[in-house]
Amino acid sequence: MNAPVLSTVTLLTALYSAVGTGGDLQFSEVLNSGIVHQHTGTGPGIHHERYFIGGGVAVGDVDGNGYADVFLVGGYNPDPLFPHPTPNQLFLNQGGSFVSASLPAFMRPDDCTHSGPLFADFNHDGWLDLLIPGFEDNCTVLAAGSANGWTNDTVGSQLPTTGATIGVAAADYSDDGRLDLFLGRWSSDGFISQLFEGTLDGSFVDRTVGAFDDINLRFTFTPNFEDFDGDGQLDLLIAADFGYSKVLRNQGGIFTDMTDPLVITDENGMGAAVADYDNDGDYDWFVTSIFDEDGVAEANWGISGNRLYRNDNGVFVDATDVAGVREGDWGWGACFADFNNDGHLDIFHTNGFHLGNPNPPPPDSCLIDPSFCHDPSRLFLSDGDGTFTESAAAVGLIDTEQGRGVACFDFDHDGDQDILVANNAGPTRVYANQLTGSQWLTVIATDPVINVAGIGAEVRVASPGGDQLRRIRAGSNFASQNAAEAHFGLASDSLVNELTVTWPDGFEQTLSNVPTNQRLLVTKDRILISSFD
Numbered sequence: 001m002n003a004p005v006l007s008t009v010t011l012l013t014a015l016y017s018a019v020g021t022g023g024d025l026q027f028s029e030v031l032n033s034g035i036v037h038q039h040t041g042t043g044p045g046i047h048h049e050r051y052f053i054g055g056g057v058a059v060g061d062v063d064g065n066g067y068a069d070v071f072l073v074g075g076y077n078p079d080p081l082f083p084h085p086t087p088n089q090l091f092l093n094q095g096g097s098f099v100s101a102s103l104p105a106f107m108r109p110d111d112c113t114h115s116g117p118l119f120a121d122f123n124h125d126g127w128l129d130l131l132i133p134g135f136e137d138n139c140t141v142l143a144a145g146s147a148n149g150w151t152n153d154t155v156g157s158q159l160p161t162t163g164a165t166i167g168v169a170a171a172d173y174s175d176d177g178r179l180d181l182f183l184g185r186w187s188s189d190g191f192i193s194q195l196f197e198g199t200l201d202g203s204f205v206d207r208t209v210g211a212f213d214d215i216n217l218r219f220t221f222t223p224n225f226e227d228f229d230g231d232g233q234l235d236l237l238i239a240a241d242f243g244y245s246k247v248l249r250n251q252g253g254i255f256t257d258m259t260d261p262l263v264i265t266d267e268n269g270m271g272a273a274v275a276d277y278d279n280d281g282d283y284d285w286f287v288t289s290i291f292d293e294d295g296v297a298e299a300n301w302g303i304s305g306n307r308l309y310r311n312d313n314g315v316f317v318d319a320t321d322v323a324g325v326r327e328g329d330w331g332w333g334a335c336f337a338d339f340n341n342d343g344h345l346d347i348f349h350t351n352g353f354h355l356g357n358p359n360p361p362p363p364d365s366c367l368i369d370p371s372f373c374h375d376p377s378r379l380f381l382s383d384g385d386g387t388f389t390e391s392a393a394a395v396g397l398i399d400t401e402q403g404r405g406v407a408c409f410d411f412d413h414d415g416d417q418d419i420l421v422a423n424n425a426g427p428t429r430v431y432a433n434q435l436t437g438s439q440w441l442t443v444i445a446t447d448p449v450i451n452v453a454g455i456g457a458e459v460r461v462a463s464p465g466g467d468q469l470r471r472i473r474a475g476s477n478f479a480s481q482n483a484a485e486a487h488f489g490l491a492s493d494s495l496v497n498e499l500t501v502t503w504p505d506g507f508e509q510t511l512s513n514v515p516t517n518q519r520l521l522v523t524k525d526r527i528l529i530s531s532f533d
Contacts, residue, residue, distance in 0.1 A: 025340040025381075027396040027419070030430040033411075034098035035420075037428040038086045040075035050135060050164050050186060051075075051113060052354070056333075056405035056479030057422040060119030060128045060453065062145055066519075067093035068409050068483040070420065071130060072428055073114040088114060088132065096412035104143075106152045107132065112139035116167035116405075116479035120179055121145075121452045122157070123202025128453065129153070133165035133183065140165065144202070158203045159183075163191035167476035171225035171456050172198075172504050173234040174253055179455060180204075184220035184476065186241060193217040193238070207253070215257050219244045222272040224475040225456075226283050229314035232506075234456070239269035239287045239478075242300075247316060263309065263318050267302025271406070271478030275336035276469045277345040278386055282311040283471065284319075288331025288349050288478070306331055306349075310386075324388050329375035333406030333478035337417040341438035341489030343465045344382035348392075350403025350421050351375050374400040377421070401426040405480030410487060415440040415517060417487060422480060439490040439516040445472055445501050447524040454522075456504040459486040461514075463493040490516050 039055050058071040070093070074086040087108035091098035113135040119128045127145040134140040140161045144153040154161065159181075167184045174180055178198035185193045195211050196204035208217075219241035225234040229249060236248040236255060245266050248255040271288040278284065291305030292298075305326035310319035320326050325347060334349035353372045377399040380388035392398075397419070405422035412418065416433040423429065441461065445454030454472045461468050470486035490496070496514040501522050503509075509522060 024435075025395050026434045027431045028434060030432045032097075033430045034094075034100070035070060035072075035091050035428055035430055036100075037072045037074070037089050037091075039073070039422065039424055039426060039428070040086055050115075050166070052424060053186065054113060054115030054135065054166060054404070054479060055422050055424045056116045056167070057407050057420060057428070058117035058119045058130065058481055059407045059409055059420075059483045060481075061093075061483075062090070062119065062128050062130075063092060065093070065095075067095055067413065068411060068485075069093050070098065070407070071117050071119070072422055073117060073132070074108070075113060075425070088117075093411060104150055104152075106154075107141060107143050107150060109139065109141075112136055114139065114141075116165060116184070116476060118168045118170060118474060118476075118481055119453075119484075120170045120455060120474045122170075122179055122198060123153070124178065124200070124450045126448055126452050129202075131159075131168060131181070133168060134161070135164040137162045153202065156201075156203060158205070159196065160194070160206075163187065163194075166220070167222050167479045169223040169225050169476050170474040171234050173225055173236075173250055174207075175233065175504070177450050177505065179451075179474070182223045182225070182236065184223045184238070185217075186219050186221055193220040193223070211253060211255050212248075213254075215246070215248065215255065216244060217246075218242075221270050222476045222478045224272055224274045224285075225473070226274050226285075226471065228283055228285070228311055228316070230282060237272065237274060237285050239266070239272040241268050241270070243267060245269035245287060260316070263316055264307075265304070265318065266307040267304055269307075270330075271332045271334040271349060273334040273336040273347065273349075273477060274471075274473075274475065275345055277308075277336060277347075277382070278310065279344070279466055279468055280311075281467070281469055282313070284311045285309040285316065286325070286334055286336065286347055288328060288334050288351070290330050291327045293327070293329075301330075319386065323380075323386060324390075325380050327390075328378045330372040331378075332404045333422075333480050335406055335408035335477050335482060337408040337482075338487065338489035339379070339417050339433060340381065340435060341416060341440050341491065342382070342384065343468065343489050343491050344384045346382050347380040347388065348377065348397075348406065348408060348419060350377045350399065350406050352400070352402040354402070376400050377403060397431060399429060399431075401429075404478060406477045407480055407482055408477075409483035409485070410442060413519065415442070439493050441488045441490060441496060441499075441514065441516050442519045443470075443486040443488075443499065443501070443522060444484070444519065445486075445503075445522045445524070447503065449524075451504070451524075453484040455484060458502040460500045460502070461488050461490075461496045462498045463490055463496045465491050465493050
């Protein structure tokens with residue numbers, strides 16, 4: 001049933017609504033979700049480390065039925081002694097369960113390794129497209145979505161098809177209404193990360209030179225666009241390996257390195273999550289890294305663990321130890337989400353690492369340091385005061401495989417945040433959140449003319465329990481993305497006093513007295529849309 005038009009917001013309510021009946025936070029693995037997928041590792045014939053790093057998942061509603069679909073990369077194994085790899089796969093969400101969809105051959109080449117796929121509407125036609133970055137030359141694919149299926153727009157996009165890309169992020173950093181791209185490269189062979197500005201026809205122009213003069217962009221894993229200093233321009237937060245993590249301030253399309261080496265000290269920045277975890281109205285940054293519990297770096301890795309960089313009025317401060325989130329073993333994909341719907345964001349991250357053949361015989365880095373081979377994922381539940389309690393095992397999240405990509409989203413529309421873990425050289429796992437008895441609100445924003453997924457929109461809610469802020473993003477958790485929606489846990493609040501959506505061009509829409517326990521689709525007022533050339 002459609003809600004009435006209130007204020008300047010058009011709301012389509014009751015996409016799904018459910019009220020819980022009581023209970024505690026608990027997860028269970030969903031064995032019959034319909035997602036049957038095995039990422040394939042490489043055999044002993046290939047020893048480049050990136051093959052044991054890559055993988056990932058993209059999440060987005062490609063068919064327009066209101067439910068987020070899942071695309072998973074399959075990996076590639078060129079060694080003839082090992083089985084042929086599982087290809088890239090798309091799983092369509094039918095309302096909480098998934099069915100495998102057929103894909104054209106160009107989206108599942110069996111001689112390529114892919115990592116970090118991303119859904120976004122790059123050509124602004126109202127349908128999600130899919131960028132599938134490749135490791136080998138001529139393997140990157142841009143598939144344009146439409147009502148009639150997928151077409152290959154790789155050549156037309158003018159994106160490079162050389163250089164191994166791990167993860168990507170999309171946003172309108174140039175403030176012209178079109179989505180831009182940052183390609184994160186982890187490479188020792190001369191390829192650096194690149195910035196591309198989007199054009200009206202869906203093609204891209206390389207802006208790296210000029211935007212990043214004298215800034216070293218090597219070994220990038222996880223980029224995120226975010227306005228960390230509140231000046232209205234999207235900056236870049238880059239989690240990178242070997243001490244190359246960066247805080248880059250956008251000043252009219254030219255980025256200035258604002259990295260404080262006394263604060264940004266993650267030794268091996270891997271995954272990342274960006275959100276307002278302390279509800280103070282600005283965006284904080286969590287970076288996964290390597291915590292070696294024996295205190296000895298047996299090879300070229302750091303040992304000091306994750307970092308939580310709290311935003312203090314546009315300046316990052318290290319809140320890692322105060323928060324209690326340092327120890328995560330060999331961390332990868334991460335997300336902020338309010339898993340128990342108490343109004344405070346929690347942190348989930350997956351982990352694990354070994355080099356060499358994932359099946360015996362060795363070589364295998366597990367023989368060097370076995371602690372990273374079966375380390376469990378972490379769930380840091382917020383205590384509501386800036387500190388967290390690690391609770392993964394206590395709530396049923398028992399995952400000890402080679403986790404890489406993570407997607408946190410409500411796949412079954414029951415009002416809580418579920419988790420998908422995309423493993424390297426292993427199966428994809430789906431964990432359903434069984435939380436009941438809490439209040440929540442999920443907001444989906446769309447500008448059908450030029451920004452169908454609402455990328456870059458900010459959503460704020462004010463309720464009796466306090467104020468909360470979310471950004472709808474097409475960013476990277478590590479080689480992965482969440483659904484383009486803003487989920488709010490609201491504890492016992494049955495009403496949101498005020499909900500405000502601020503669009504990338506600054507236009508605001510506000511709704512008062514919004515009932516909780518529903519999904520709202522906020523459509524931008526077309527009359528006030530800016531005209532983009």
